[in-house]
Every structure is written in structure tokens, then in C-alpha cells.
Amino acid sequence: MFDVIVKGGLVVDGTGAPAFTGDVAVKDGRIAAVGKVEGEARQVVDAAGRVVAPGxxxxxxxxxxxxxxxxxxxxxxxxxxxxxxxxxxxxxxxxxxxxxxxxxxxxxxxxxxxxxxxxxxxxxxxxxxxxxxxxxxxxxxxxxxxxxxxxxxxxxxxxxxxxxxxxxxxxxxxxxxxxxxxxxxxxxxxxxxxxxxxxxxxxxxxxxxxxxxxxxxxxxxxxxxxxxxxxxxxxxxxxxxxxxxxxxxxxxxxxxxxxxxxxxxxxxxxxxxxxxxxxxxxxxxxxxxxxxxxxxxxxxxISFSLLRPSLFFARLPRWVRILRQPLDERLAALRDPETADKMVADLGPDGGEQMMGRLVVRGGDAAPSELVGKTLSEIAAARGEVPARALINLSLEHGLDVAFLSASxxxxxxxxxxxxxxxxxxxxxxxxxxxxxxxxxxxxxxxxxxxxxxxxxxxxxxxxxxxxxxxxxxxxxxxxxxxxxxxxxxxxxxxxxxxxxxxxxxxxxxxxxxxxxxxxxxxxxxxxxxxxxxxxxxxxxxxxxxxxxxxx
The missing domain is CATH 3.20.20.140 (Metal-dependent hydrolases)
Structure with a gap:
């Protein structure tokens, strides 16, 4: 008796050979038979209409x-x-x-x-x-x-x-x-x-x-x-x-x-x-x-918030360093005007438009629902800020618990x-x-x-x-x-x-x-x-x- 028979599926055996309809029998952790399998099993997996392939x-x-x-x-x-x-x-x-x-x-x-x-x-x-x-x-x-x-x-x-x-x-x-x-x-x-x-x-x-x-x-x-x-x-x-x-x-x-x-x-x-x-x-x-x-x-x-470090900022050493600080120190740094100015400047003369403009507000427990789905460019324009500044300020206004999405x-x-x-x-x-x-x-x-x-x-x-x-x-x-x-x-x-x-x-x-x-x-x-x-x-x-x- 087999332990398992995977029955009646389209068998794609992993070699690249043409698929065929058949069964796969298992005993003692090994494949015991492939094709038309006769015999009984302790467990039968009905694979009709499904592909059966190697893991x-x-x-x-x-x-x-x-x-x-x-x-x-x-x-x-x-x-x-x-x-x-x-x-x-x-x-x-x-x-x-x-x-x-x-x-x-x-x-x-x-x-x-x-x-x-x-x-x-x-x-x-x-x-x-x-x-x-x-x-x-x-x-x-x-x-x-x-x-x-x-x-x-x-x-x-x-x-x-x-x-x-x-x-x-x-x-x-x-x-x-x-x-x-x-x-x-x-x-x-x-x-x-x-x-x-x-x-x-x-x-x-x-x-x-x-x-x-x-x-x-x-x-x-x-x-x-x-x-x-x-x-x-x-x-x-x-x-x-x-x-x-x-x-x-x-x-x-x-x-x-x-x-x-x-x-x-x-x-x-x-x-x-x-x-x-x-x-x-x-x-x-x-x-x-x-x-x-x-x-x-x-x-x-890539989904991130300023609650924790993110791969999104990997090429911005100042951002990485600040986001790796304990929460109290991180909040103090983000609230410091001089530090925030330097962070925004790190994004270049466009204020982060190229890197951050297409970011979408994804959610977060404290994120305003009316902003979910909007791009950071749209939000920044409405606030009269560049995207990098808007990201920092919006995050601070909601305890950093605002998630952003950089898609594809x-x-x-x-x-x-x-x-x-x-x-x-x-x-x-x-x-x-x-x-x-x-x-x-x-x-x-x-x-x-x-x-x-x-x-x-x-x-x-x-x-x-x-x-x-x-x-x-x-x-x-x-x-x-x-x-x-x-x-x-x-x-x-x-x-x-x-x-x-x-x-x-x-x-x-x-x-x-x-x-x-x-x-x-x-x-x-x-x-x-x-x-x-x-x-x-x-x-x-x-x-x-x-x-x-x-x-x-």
C-alpha cells in the first residue's frame, strides 16, 4: 500500500518534457511511481484539473x-x-x-x-x-x-x-x-x-x-x-x-x-x-x-514609515542614521529645524520630487483616511511644501505612524x-x-x-x-x-x-x-x-x- 497517491492531475515532471495526465504515488517519503498508478493508498489527493509538479x-x-x-x-x-x-x-x-x-x-x-x-x-x-x-x-x-x-x-x-x-x-x-x-x-x-x-x-x-x-x-x-x-x-x-x-x-x-x-x-x-x-x-x-x-x-x-529604518533610504546616510536612533532621539532630530533642513537638502534641489513624489500614502493607524491613496506630490502641493518636507511633517503630525508605498x-x-x-x-x-x-x-x-x-x-x-x-x-x-x-x-x-x-x-x-x-x-x-x-x-x-x- 502506498502512503499517498496524487491522482488524476496534469503531471509536469520538472524535466521540461510535455505534460501528461497521470498519478504520482508516494511511499516512505519517496516517489514510488509516476503514470497510471494501480493500488491503494492511506491518503488520496484529488488533483483533477490541477497541475502536479515537483516542489x-x-x-x-x-x-x-x-x-x-x-x-x-x-x-x-x-x-x-x-x-x-x-x-x-x-x-x-x-x-x-x-x-x-x-x-x-x-x-x-x-x-x-x-x-x-x-x-x-x-x-x-x-x-x-x-x-x-x-x-x-x-x-x-x-x-x-x-x-x-x-x-x-x-x-x-x-x-x-x-x-x-x-x-x-x-x-x-x-x-x-x-x-x-x-x-x-x-x-x-x-x-x-x-x-x-x-x-x-x-x-x-x-x-x-x-x-x-x-x-x-x-x-x-x-x-x-x-x-x-x-x-x-x-x-x-x-x-x-x-x-x-x-x-x-x-x-x-x-x-x-x-x-x-x-x-x-x-x-x-x-x-x-x-x-x-x-x-x-x-x-x-x-x-x-x-x-x-x-x-x-x-x-x-516598498512600504515604510519613519517608525523604523527602511531600505528606501539606503542611499541617504543622514536619513539612515536618524531613523536608526531610539524613538525619542529620532523624534527630536526630526523636529529640529536645522536637522530637517539638512535632510531635505539631501534630496537635491527638487526637494525630493523625483525620489518621493510618486510615493502613495498607504495607511497606518494614525494616517488621515482622506490622504490614503494620494501621492506625496499632491499632498506636498496642497501644503505648500516640497515632498521631502511634507513627508517629515506629515509623519510628525501623526506620531510617525503614516505608511508610504513606493510601487514597482x-x-x-x-x-x-x-x-x-x-x-x-x-x-x-x-x-x-x-x-x-x-x-x-x-x-x-x-x-x-x-x-x-x-x-x-x-x-x-x-x-x-x-x-x-x-x-x-x-x-x-x-x-x-x-x-x-x-x-x-x-x-x-x-x-x-x-x-x-x-x-x-x-x-x-x-x-x-x-x-x-x-x-x-x-x-x-x-x-x-x-x-x-x-x-x-x-x-x-x-x-x-x-x-x-x-x-x-
Whole structure:
């Protein structure tokens, strides 16, 4: 007898092969049969009129801390995602000495906009090494986790304060190599690094102080294991991004490793950025290198208020510094005429019209209802102020609890994005799930892929889109028993409605510790999700299954 039969669906097996109507049988966490299945099962999932596909794989998330109290990594499962890769952007929660925890928490707060309560109220630190972190999350998983280890924390462990001051010595590099081996042996699928990020004090994160010799030595260790190097390049400058692609290609060829960089944005402001990057990637693949650009499917809607720091102000150091102050000090600074004048001046001679004019008042407990939906330009004109001044004053008048929305940042031109996503060398990822919780609605990448680029735009077939987020991702990351519906492989399965799957509406969620209200994308069109043969999500609800594993 089978444990589960997913019956009568349109089977899209993840390989890109034509879909067919059939069944998928599961036994002992593995796929036992695909096709016309005879026999009985303890549980039957009726998939008539639905697509049956391998579980989707998300290669760029920051669920590191959330997994400590939410082993389902909400809302990933409800979007059909059965495997996530946390630990990106040079940051992970291990290896990490107790004395350095506060420093790394500050980096997570700055780079990923996670509230401090997420690190102080929801769990107890019980580990320092990577094996200890893996043990801490393993016991409660409803989703599979393929974790990266962060270059910044490896550097911090070995060098302490000097990790943010200087290049490493040969002995320190050797110690980092040994530490990376320990992490890979404990379950890490690779190393992440960053060339752009800063900590809460505006200083470059430790990975940015590494010379090429250090990165080369760490990649030599990755080569011993055949594991991934992930990096965040200088995505705001095309020429520097191209140089990073060249560097990744050399590391890939020298050490025979896969590499990936994210994000790759396409914007009207810099229209040649993504095409040039993809062209350079093509050149290096022709040489035998593996450099996978990661591209999001969806535009980003950034929501923020002055109650907390926001990625929206990342290029305005004075604003970042003031918004990171305690609330009383922040209010005093914003009320100080001289300080406010300087903040407005930082936006340039137009008073923030270009950067802030299109902002829309979204809401907030204290926001005047008559202003909701109006642009900041409209509000500023009515008040006789420039937009930056109006934003500050309006916020102060309502206890800072006025939320603003900056809609559709990046990825503005669907007719350009579609062909890029269909490109055989473009890796779909960079969802940032688990991060930027108060700023923009995470998730919805898979639903948006099928709604915008399969169903509406027809840039990819259903079979090709499924392959992009299943077998192709599994192959890139070396997840050998995931990504396909084939006998003997892990039974990660998603059942969804191809005619209705979408990223869904934004919904506020209050499940983050502290005051960390976030906006998440509700799922639409995903019916049932199995993780290693057990139903983890069905009919809009999570089950009590804890069948997720660490997969490396």
C-alpha cells in the first residue's frame, strides 16, 4: 500500500518534457511511481484539473532566524516552495561566537531590515558552530533547508574586530579554510559573500575587506566539495558588475565550482544593465565557467514609515542614521529645524520630487483616511511644501505612524523581463523571503512567474517554467534528489491551478516578534504541498507535519 497517491492531475515532471495526465504515488517519503498508478493508498489527493509538479526551490532567502520558531518558513510553503536556501549576502547565524552575536544582529537589521525582537524574544541562543545551528532548526522543519554559510561570519570568527579593518594574514586565511570545511561537513551547501553591504554603523561588512587571495583560498575549499559560491555584486554599477562576473568566472574555472550572483535588476533607468550582464555570462559559459545570474520575477513594492529604518533610504546616510536612533532621539532630530533642513537638502534641489513624489500614502493607524491613496506630490502641493518636507511633517503630525508605498521598483517592463527569464542561463531566484519584513511584501515570485510570464505573456511554456524553479535549480545547487517527479527521488510535490496561480494580494501579518508587522503575499492557486511525502500545506492551511530536512 502506498502512503499517498496524487491522482488524476496534469503531471509536469520538472524535466521540461510535455505534460501528461497521470498519478504520482508516494511511499516512505519517496516517489514510488509516476503514470497510471494501480493500488491503494492511506491518503488520496484529488488533483483533477490541477497541475502536479515537483516542489519549487527558492535559492535566495533570509529565513535564518525565522526558522528557529517557524519551521514552515511562512509563507513559502503556500507558494509551492518546498526547499529554501538561507544564509545569503555573506550573513548566517553560524559560526558565531556569543560575544559577536550583537554585531551580526546589527548587520541583519541593517541589510535585511529584521526587527531586533526577532533575535531576542523568540528563541534562545544555544549554539556557536554551524552544526549547532543546524541542530537547532532541524527538529521543527516543515520545509527543506539547504543553508549557505556567510563569509562575513567566518571572517568575524577568525579575525574578531580586525575582520572589519584589514586584509587577512596567511594564517588567518588557513583558519578560515578549516572553518569553512567544518561548516560544509555540517550541512552548508556553499559560501555567500557580499561586495556592497554595510553594518548598522555604515561600515562595510567583513566580507568586503577580503582580498582576492582570501576568496580564492575559500573557493579552493568549495572546490573540494563541489559547492556553491553566492555573491552580491555592485549591482548599481554595470561596469563593476561585469568585472565581478569576470572574477566569478575565473574562480569557477579554477576551482570547478558553480557560482551565482544576485540580484540582477532590469530597470528603465539603466536599460543596458541586465542585457550586458547576461551577454558577459554567455561568454563565460562558452569557456566552461558556471556563473548564474539570479533574477526576480516580480517588481518590488516598498512600504515604510519613519517608525523604523527602511531600505528606501539606503542611499541617504543622514536619513539612515536618524531613523536608526531610539524613538525619542529620532523624534527630536526630526523636529529640529536645522536637522530637517539638512535632510531635505539631501534630496537635491527638487526637494525630493523625483525620489518621493510618486510615493502613495498607504495607511497606518494614525494616517488621515482622506490622504490614503494620494501621492506625496499632491499632498506636498496642497501644503505648500516640497515632498521631502511634507513627508517629515506629515509623519510628525501623526506620531510617525503614516505608511508610504513606493510601487514597482525595478522590473518595470514586462516585455523586457519575459525573454530574460526565459533565457537558459538566467536563474530564477532572489525572493528575499524572511527579510525586509516591514518594507516590502516578500514572496509571490513563483505565482508571478506563472501568472505574468506563462499564462499572460507566454514567454515560457508551463513545462519550461516548472523546470526553471525545480530541476534546473536543483542541478545548479547540486540537490541531487530534488526537482523532478521520478521514481526514487524525494517526494516534494506541489499541486496548483495553472489558470489561477498568482502572487496574490498583500496582507498584513503580525507574527514577527515585537512590533514587526510585515506585509506578505498571500498564496493564490496552490492547493496542496507535500514535503518528503507528507502533506505540509492543504486547502489554505498548514498541517502538523514536520517532514522537512537539511539537504546538502
Amino acid at each position: 519549487f526551490i527558492d535559492p535566495h532567502t533570509h529565513f535564518d532566524v525565522q526558522l528557529l520558531w517557524d519551521g514552515a518558513a511562512r509563507p513559502a510553503l503556500e507558494h509551492g516552495v518546498t526547499t529554501i536556501v538561507p544564509g545569503n549576502c555573506s550573513l548566517s547565524l553560524a559560526p558565531l561566537k556569543a560575544a559577536d552575536r550583537r554585531r551580526v544582529v546589527g548587520m541583519f537589521q541593517q541589510i535585511e531590515e529584521m526587527p531586533p525582537e526577532a533575535f531576542t524574544t523568540a528563541f534562545e541562543w544555544s549554539w556557536e558552530d554551524f552544526a549547532g545551528y543546524v541542530a537547532a532548526i532541524r527538529k521543527g522543519l516543515s520545509i527543506n533547508v539547504a543553508p549557505l554559510v556567510g563569509h562575513s561570519v567566518i571572517r568575524l570568527w577568525v579575525m574578531g574586530n580586525a575582520s572589519q579593518e584589514r586584509a587577512a594574514t596567511p594564517d588567518e586565511i588557513a583558519a578560515m579554510q578549516d572553518l569553512l570545511r567544518e561548516c560544509l561537513d555540517a550541512g552548508a551547501v556553499g559560501l555567500s559573500t557580499s561586495f556592497v553591504d554595510v553594518d548598522e554603523n555604515g561600515r562595510p561588512v567583513p566580507s568586503r575587506f577580503a582580498q582576492f587571495e582570501e576568496l580564492d583560498a575559500l573557493c579552493a575549499v568549495l572546490g573540494e566539495y563541489g559547492r556553491m559560491l553566492q555573491c552580491v555584486p555592485e549591482f548599481y554599477a554595470t561596469d563593476i558588475t561585469i568585472a565581478r562576473i569576470d572574477q566569478l568566472a575565473e574562480l569557477s574555472l579554477k576551482h570547478n565550482i558553480p557560482t551565482t550572483f544576485s540580484p540582477l535588476f532590469d530597470t528603465a533607468a539603466v536599460p543596458d544593465n541586465a542585457p550586458r550582464a547576461i551577454a558577459r555570462v554567455e561568454e563565460h559559459f562558452a569557456r566552461g565557467a558556471r556563473v548564474w545570474p539570479q533574477m526576480q520575477t516580480r517588481p518590488i513594492d 521598483q525595478g522590473h518595470q517592463l514586462t516585455d523586457r523581463i519575459g525573454p530574460m527569464l526565459a533565457h537558459p542561463l538566467v536563474h530564477i531566484g532572489a525572493s528575499d523571503g524572511g527579510a525586509h519584513l516591514a518594507s516590502f511584501a516578500t514572496y509571490g515570485d513563483t505565482g508571478y512567474l506563472f501568472s505574468e510570464f506563462v499564462r499572460k505573456g507566454r514567454y515560457l511554456s508551463l513545462e519550461k517554467a516548472v523546470a526553471k524553479v525545480t530541476s534546473e535549480t536543483a542541478d545548479i545547487w547540486g540537490l541531487k534528489d530534488r526537482g523532478r517527479l521520478a521514481e526514487g527521488l524525494a517526494a516534494d510535490i506541489v499541486v496548483f491551478d495553472a489558470d489561477n496561480i498568482d502572487r496574490g494580494a498583500e496582507l498584513p501579518s503580525f507574527d514577527m516578534p515585537g512590533d514587526g508587522m510585515r506585509y506578505v503575499r498571500a498564496a493564490r492557486g496552490v492547493d496542496t504541498v507535500l514535503v518528503n511525502g507528507e502533506v505540509a500545506y492543504s486547502s489554505g492551511a498548514y498541517t502538523q507535519s514536520r517532514s522537512g530536512v537539511i539537504c546538502a
